[in-house]
Amino acid sequence: MWDLESLVAWKGPQLVRLARALLRDPHQAEDVVQDVLATCVLKWSRIEAVDDPSAYLNRMVVNAVTSLRRRPWRREQVSDPADLPDLAVADASGEHAERQRCLALLRRLPDRQRVTLVLRLYEGMPDEEIADLLDCSTGTVRSNAHRGLATLRRLIAEEGTDRA
Secondary structure, three states: OOOHHHHHHHHHHHHHHHHHHHOOOHHHHHHHHHHHHHHHHHOHHHHHHOOOHHHHHHHHHHHHHHHHHHOHHHHHOOOOHHHOOOOOOOOOOOHHHHHHHHHHHHOOOOHHHHHHHHHHHHOOOOHHHHHHHHOOOHHHHHHHHHHHHHHHHHHHHHHHHHHO
């Protein structure tokens, strides 16, 4: 049985990674996770009773991101992801820059495709868990993954022709 402190210590960094992959603004992602964890404090007795509190927290983060993107003030802010500054600090190995490039490409996908690919590729979740988390069929998860990967391939090809 988990207590709140140990669950947050174990799951907190993973929740922040998940939110950062789903949102364009890493600071906003941290705010979303902070709000989710604050809600956990209030609803801990209910969360503690579920079979898998870790999956419940993942679902809370995905729902919070979805709710955030639906807010009217959020829709009024129009920006092209290509115009956003790249906050990545180059390291000697170049891994960080490549990760930032991948995340920037992911952020250009539609919400459901992006969530599906982040959960599948970054979090390593199987399709059945993703389907439960997103409240859809495994076929829908596979379809979203297929379409998302096809879009990513196209974006990478376009990026390659832009560099040439």
